[in-house]
Amino acid sequence: MPPSYPKDRFDDLPHHLDRVGAHRAPAKKGRRWVAFWWALAATAVLIALGAVGLTVLNNRLNFTFPGIEATTTTETPTEEAIPAAEPTTDPAASVTVLNGTAGFGVARSVGEMLTGNGWTVAATSNADSEDVVTTTVYYADATQEGVARGVAALLPGSVVELSDTFAGSGATLTVVVGTDYVMPAE
Numbered sequence: 001m002p003p004s005y006p007k008d009r010f011d012d013l014p015h016h017l018d019r020v021g022a023h024r025a026p027a028k029k030g031r032r033w034v035a036f037w038w039a040l041a042a043t044a045v046l047i048a049l050g051a052v053g054l055t056v057l058n059n060r061l062n063f064t065f066p067g068i069e070a071t072t073t074t075e076t077p078t079e080e081a082i083p084a085a086e087p088t089t090d091p092a093a094s095v096t097v098l099n100g101t102a103g104f105g106v107a108r109s110v111g112e113m114l115t116g117n118g119w120t121v122a123a124t125s126n127a128d129s130e131d132v133v134t135t136t137v138y139y140a141d142a143t144q145e146g147v148a149r150g151v152a153a154l155l156p157g158s159v160v161e162l163s164d165t166f167a168g169s170g171a172t173l174t175v176v177v178g179t180d181y182v183m184p185a186e
Contacts, residue, residue, distance in 0.1 A: 085146035087153045093144070093172035094122040095151060100132025100176045109183050110155070110175060117154055122171045132178040134159055139174075140167040148173055155181065 095114055099107035107124035115121050135158035139148040148160040151173055157180045166174035 085149055087149040088146040089118050089150045090147045090172075091118050091120055093147050094120050094170070096122050096166065096169050096171040096174045097124045098127040098174065098176045099125070100127040100129060100135075101179050101181070102130045103183070106177050106181065106183060110177050110181070114151065114154065114175075119151065123169075127176050132176055133180060135178040135181045136161050136176050137173055138163050138166050138176065139172070140164045141172075144172055151175060157181075 095111075097107045097111045097114070107126065111121040111124040135155050137148045137152045137155070137158055137160045139145060139160065139162060142162060145160065145162070152158045152160050155175070155177075158175075
């Protein structure tokens with residue numbers, strides 16, 4: 001059995017010390033908030049440095065303050081418009097029409113419309129995919145741009161593109177009909 005010691009002055013501590021555990025004083029009030037405020041300050045500094053860095057790197061971030069007029073001068077590059085070829089009709093040019101939609105008879109309908117307007121339609125078929133969005137007239141030779149624009153003029157919303165993707169088809173132009181094409185009512 002442990003020996004019992006008589007009480008001495010060290011057994012009676014004043015209550016204002018409130019020591020806990022291995023003679024630790026309790027944490028002071030508000031001590032936990034110090035870490036939060038330091039983290040908040042560090043975050044604000046990092047955000048400010050990032051905004052300044054973005055401004056310096058790409059010069060796209062503009063700060064405007066009320067009452068202060070911004071004096072930034074940005075030069076807009078002037079683009080020279082490349083003249084497009086005038087749309088022409090060339091009955092000697094052959095056209096292949098491909099259906100790039102899930103609809104039935106679209107290529108045939110476009111082929112008949114082109115034939116009725118003086119074009120020579122070599123073939124109509126389905127394209128490799130059924131989710132083509134924009135009707136496109138492809139031409140492989142730059143001298144055929146006017147002819148391609150002539151076909152595109154008959155297909156509202158269509159675009160022309162210089163590409164050798166369909167150069168092996170044997171036709172002068174290839175029309176890939178997209179979902180933007182509206183078939184005329186019969």
